[in-house]
Amino acid sequence: MALLKLQFPLQRRVRLAQSLWLLSWLAVLAGAFTFSLGVYLKTELLRRAEVMDNTEIHVVPNILMLVGLITIGINLFAGRVCQDSLDSARFPPWKPFLLPWYGLAWMVCVWLLSAVVLSYALQGHLEESLKVGLRNGIRFYRDTDVPGRCFQKETIDRLQMELRCCGNTNYRDWFEVQWISNRYLDFTSKEVKDRVRSNVDGRYLMDGVPFSCCNPGSPRPCLQNHLTDNAAHYNYEHQSEELNLYIRGCRQALVDYYMGLMNTIGPGILSVISLQMSVLVSLRYLQTSLDGVDPENPEADSEGYILAKGVKETMMDVKNTMFNLLQFGQVEAGDEAEAGEDGEKAATSS
Amino acid sequence: MALMVVKFDLKKRVKLAQFLWLMYWFSVMAGVLVFSMGLFFKIELRKRSEMMDNNESHFVPNLLIAVGLLACGINAMGGKICYDSLDPIKFSRWKPMLKPFLVSCVAFNCLLVLTALLCFLMRIPLQFTLAEGLKNALKFYKDTDTPGRCYMKRTLDQMQIEFRCCGNNNFRDWFEIQWVSNRYLDFSAKEVKDRIGSNVDGKYLMDAVPFSCCNPGSPRPCIQYQVTNNTAHYSYDHHTEDLNIWKRGCRDALISYYGGMMNTIGALVLLVVILEVIVMIGLQYVNTSQCNLANPEDPESESEGWILEKTVKETFTDIMDKMKAMSKGNAVEEGGVEGVATFEVDCWRIGGAIGDEARVKVAEVNQG
Numbered sequence: 191m192a193l194l195k196l197q198f199p200l201q202r203r204v205r206l207a208q209s210l211w212l213l214s215w216l217a218v219l220a221g222a223f224t225f226s227l228g229v230y231l232k233t234e235l236l237r238r239a240e241v242m243d244n245t246e247i248h249v250v251p252n253i254l255m256l257v258g259l260i261t262i263g264i265n266l267f268a269g270r271v272c273q274d275s276l277d278s279a280r281f282p283p284w285k286p287f288l289l290p291w292y293g294l295a296w297m298v299c300v301w302l303l304s305a306v307v308l309s310y311a312l313q314g315h316l317e318e319s320l321k322v323g324l325r326n327g328i329r330f331y332r333d334t335d336v337p338g339r340c341f342q343k344e345t346i347d348r349l350q351m352e353l354r355c356c357g358n359t360n361y362r363d364w365f366e367v368q369w370i371s372n373r374y375l376d377f378t379s380k381e382v383k384d385r386v387r388s389n390v391d392g393r394y395l396m397d398g399v400p401f402s403c404c405n406p407g408s409p410r411p412c413l414q415n416h417l418t419d420n421a422a423h424y425n426y427e428h429q430s431e432e433l434n435l436y437i438r439g440c441r442q443a444l445v446d447y448y449m450g451l452m453n454t455i456g457p458g459i460l461s462v463i464s465l466q467m468s469v470l471v472s473l474r475y476l477q478t479s480l481d482g483v484d485p486e487n488p489e490a491d492s493e494g495y496i497l498a499k500g501v502k503e504t505m506m507d508v509k510n511t512m513f514n515l516l517q518f519g520q521v522e523a524g525d526e527a528e529a530g531e532d533g534e535k536a537a538t539s540s
Numbered sequence: 541m542a543l544m545v546v547k548f549d550l551k552k553r554v555k556l557a558q559f560l561w562l563m564y565w566f567s568v569m570a571g572v573l574v575f576s577m578g579l580f581f582k583i584e585l586r587k588r589s590e591m592m593d594n595n596e597s598h599f600v601p602n603l604l605i606a607v608g609l610l611a612c613g614i615n616a617m618g619g620k621i622c623y624d625s626l627d628p629i630k631f632s633r634w635k636p637m638l639k640p641f642l643v644s645c646v647a648f649n650c651l652l653v654l655t656a657l658l659c660f661l662m663r664i665p666l667q668f669t670l671a672e673g674l675k676n677a678l679k680f681y682k683d684t685d686t687p688g689r690c691y692m693k694r695t696l697d698q699m700q701i702e703f704r705c706c707g708n709n710n711f712r713d714w715f716e717i718q719w720v721s722n723r724y725l726d727f728s729a730k731e732v733k734d735r736i737g738s739n740v741d742g743k744y745l746m747d748a749v750p751f752s753c754c755n756p757g758s759p760r761p762c763i764q765y766q767v768t769n770n771t772a773h774y775s776y777d778h779h780t781e782d783l784n785i786w787k788r789g790c791r792d793a794l795i796s797y798y799g800g801m802m803n804t805i806g807a808l809v810l811l812v813v814i815l816e817v818i819v820m821i822g823l824q825y826v827n828t829s830q831c832n833l834a835n836p837e838d839p840e841s842e843s844e845g846w847i848l849e850k851t852v853k854e855t856f857t858d859i860m861d862k863m864k865a866m867s868k869g870n871a872v873e874e875g876g877v878e879g880v881a882t883f884e885v886d887c888w889r890i891g892g893a894i895g896d897e898a899r900v901k902v903a904e905v906n907q908g
Contacts, residue, residue, distance in 0.1 A: 334759035347756035351701060374760045376774035401751040401762040406697030409684035410724045412751040424726035 192495035193504075198479040199491045206479070207272045210472045214269035217469050218262050220462040224302070225258025227455050234451060238444065240345050243322035246315045250452075253305040254459070261298055261466065264291060268473055275476055278488060288477055295470045302463050309452040316448060320441045324358040331400070332371040347402040355443035356403035356436040361417075363439075368393040369400060399435060408433040471496065542846035548829040550840045556829070557625045560822040564619035567819055568612050570812045575608025577805050584801065590695055591794065592666075593673035600655075600662050604805065607655050611812070614648055617641070618823055625826050638827050645820045652813045659806035663799050670791050674708045681750070682721040697752035705793035706753035706786040711767070713789070718743040719750060749785055758783040821847060 198206070232251035235242075268291070274280040327346050333339040350356055357363035375382050375394055385394050397418045404412035413434050416422035479494035497504045548556070582601035589596060621638070624630035677696050683689040700706055707713035725732050725744055736742050747768045754762035763784050766772035829845035848855050 340759075343759070344756045351756070370761050371759070374774055379774075401754045401764070402756060404751045406694045406701070406752060409690070409693070409721070411720050414751070424724055424729075 192493075193497040193500060195493055195495045196475065196479075197491060198475075198482075198494045200489045203476070203479055203492070204276060206472060206476050207275050210272040210469070210476060211269055213465070213469050213472060214265045214272065217265040217462075217465050218269070220465050221258050221261030221263075221265060223258075224261060224459065224462050225255055227458060228252070228254030228256075228258055231451060231455065234448075238349070240342070241320060241323040241327050241349065241440075241444070242316075243319045243326070244315075246319065247312050247448075250305055250309045250312065253301055253308070257298055257301045257305070260294070261462070264294055264298065265466075265469060267291065268469055271473070272476060275480060278483075278485075281480060285477075288473070292470060292474065295466060299463050299466055299470075302459050302466075306456050306459050309456070313445065313449060317441065317445050320444050321358065324440055325363075328358060328363055328367050328369070331367070331369045334371060335373065347400060349440060350400075350402040350436070353440060353443040353447065354405070354436050355438045355440035356399060357439055358441055359439040360437065361399050361403055361435050364399045364403070365395065365397050368395060370394060403435045405433055405436050410434070542844075543848040543851060545844055545846045546825065546829075548825075548843050548845050553826070553829055553843070554626060556822065557622050557826055560819060560826060561619055561622040563815070563819050563822065564615050564622060567615035567812075567815055568619070570815055571608050571611030571615055573608075574611060574809060574812055575605055577808065578602070578604025578608055581801060581805060584798070588699070588794065590692065591673045591677055591699065591790075592669045593676055595673070596669050597665060600658050600802075603655055603658065604809075607652060607809075610648065611652075611816070614645065615816075615819070618645075618819060621823065622826060625830055628830075631830060635831075638823075642820065642824060642827070645816070645823075649813055649816050649820070652809055652816065656806045656809040656813065659802045659809060662802055663795065666798055667791070667795055670794055671708070674791055678708060678713055678717055678719070681717075681719045684721060685723065697750060700750075700752040700786070700790060703790060703793040703797065704755075704786050705788045705790040706749060707789055708791055709789040710787065711749050711753055711785055714749045714753070715745060715747050718745060720744055720746075753785040755783055755786055760784070 228251040231254065232248065235248060235251065239245075267287075271281075271284045271288070274284060327342055327349075330336075330339045330342045331346055332343070334343050372394075377383065377386075382394060385396065386392050389395055396415065398415040399417065401412070401414060404414065413423055413426065417435075418428055420427050474496055475494040478496075478498075479492045482492035482494070484490050484492075499507070578601045581604065582598060585592075585596055585598060585601065618641075621634050621641070624634060677692055680686075680689045680692045681696055682693070684693050722744075727733065727736075732744065735744050735746065739745060746765070748765040749767060751762070751764060754764065763773055763776065763781075767785070768778050770777055824847055825845040829843045832843045832845070833841050850858070
């Protein structure tokens with residue numbers, strides 16, 4: 191028993207072809223939209239590539255770009271097919287291509303869905319990559335004279351100012367790193383010598399942060415040094431002071447930013463998937479209804495369906511076909527031998 | 541002798557009307573563009589109105605908005621006229637209105653040129669407004685507890701970060717004002733008392749700048765305090781150091797930002813003027829070619845089109861005579877052919893003197 195059978199008089203067939211043509215052009219636009227979303231996401235990821243350790247997350251925009259281009263292609267094809275569909279002379283050449291087309295359209299939907307799923311599943315990887323990238327960024331902040339790292343300071347400063355964040359997890363990350371280059375430290379002064387000797391690695395550590403951590407919304411001028419020392423500043427208590435510096439860590443800020451982007455992109459992609467599915471279903475109905483048309487009476491009614499038999503039976507048929515194809519080589523030789531024996535037995539018995 | 545006469549057959553007239561209809565649609569879009577530029581400019585001025593002491597003049601963006609809307613209206617009407625010009629019945633309804641319409645187009649173009657000029661000149665009053673506004677903004681930087689001014693600090697910090705500038709003319713403006721609020725000064729400390737005692741007004745002045753003046757591109761961590769004291773920092777010479785804090789003053793930064801915007805808008809308005817002049821000339825050709833059919837009953841006959849019926853000089857003298865006559869009153873009703881009455885024959889004519897054809901027709905009427 192056919193799956194989702196519908197009657198298609200001539201008028202309905204014509205309407206179906208027309209609406210399919212329109213739908214396929216909409217789907218072309220949707221494909222272009224997907225491609226541009228992929229490009230946008232990729233550029234946003236590349237902008238902050240310096241604070242990311244690996245490029246695993248780039249698989250999402252790559253899928254979107256590739257699938258966008260494929261979607262444009264298959265929907266242009268679908269538009270062309272349905273333009274020819276009502277002309278009984280021009281439609282038959284397209285028939286052999288339709289089965290692979292269905293396969294490709296189905297794959298497009300699966301890939302788009304996987305892109306949406308991946309964008310959420312890879313959040314953990316993104317966070318790890320940012321953790322390592324930011325840690326290195328903060329470590330190399332002072333190396334403004336080392337080729338290859340001389341712009342690290344500017345990058346981190348601009349990142350902190352734009353995203354309103356400080357440090358990796360929070361501002362205390364700056365206390366564990368020497369972020370002032372040795373070129374600007376006076377090694378003859380007592381203070382510098384004390385600080386350098388106070389830790390094993392001989393680093394100049396201090397409870398201070400760079401200026402880019404400062405919050406412009408604070409009512410008092412920014413306090414950058416001696417942050418944990420309440421006595422160093424008048425009317426200051428570091429446990430309750432919240433407005434002086436940015437509280438959020440840059441890792442959290444970047445993850446929130448990218449997750450926000452993905453959340454905006456998600457519904458768009460889901461609507462592209464549903465559009466593509468509707469094109470697929472409409473084309474299947476158009477194909478089956480045109481196949482059912484009697485050649486002598488082209489204006490008669492016909493039936494359209496999605497699958498000729500039920501889902502279970504179609505799966506059995508597909509399995510048998512695959513089975514036969516795989517065993518084609520062995521079965522042929524065995525059958526001939528058996529047929530030969532049977533023939534001899536029949537000949538001897540009669 | 542008419543100015544720039546062109547012969548038109550039916551096909552050419554149709555082509556002209558179609559082309560002109562398309563050009564009018566471009567002009568409508570250009571009008572929309574001018575309108576949106578005016579709106580954008582107005583919003584940008586509002587955004588920084590605190591730096592201008594809430595005193596800036598919005599005349600130019602308002603004019604741009606009005607001119608944009610007017611352009612849309614005039615061009616839409618012109619497009620409709622072109623659309624109807626090939627149908628004699630519809631066009632005859634428009635005929636009486638065409639002369640005033642073309643005159644108003646000329647006036648509108650003059651207004652557009654004036655607008656472009658104002659765009660280029662607006663820089664000058666803006667400079668004065670900004671100088672005054674920024675001076676006050678710097679003074680109120682510390683008043684984060686005064687209602688109405690508590691966001692001045694944040695606004696000024698964000699502006700200095702965004703525009704990469706420091707102070708009004710340069711960073712030394714910060715040395716002349718107290719930008720640290722008294723709430724955060726320990727008046728029992730000797731250092732504070734010394735500084736306050738060192739000047740007449742009792743202000744806490746220091747050679748330091750806020751953090752928003754810092755340049756992220758500097759290779760060394762930002763030096764904000766004791767900026768002019770070379771010995772306070774290791775390996776530092778404030779005369780040669782120019783990467784530490786921003787050198788440019790915020791007034792210059794804002795002027796160049798708004799100046800660039802205004803130059804672009806002014807150039808765009810001039811381009812729109814050129815477009816408007818082209819469509820106006822085209823409409824005049826459509827009008828004169830439709831009016832001057834060789835055989836008025838046959839719509840497919842040939843005709844001539846021109847920009848002005850006589851040369852520029854004669855047209856100008858005609859206009860002057862007409863204006864003199866109007867100011868003298870109604871002394872020219874009788875007389876007829878030598879008079880300067882405007883006479884609607886088939887089509888309007890520029891100037892007042894009646895042409896040859898009209899003279900013939902008047903003679904016929906007088907005889908009959």
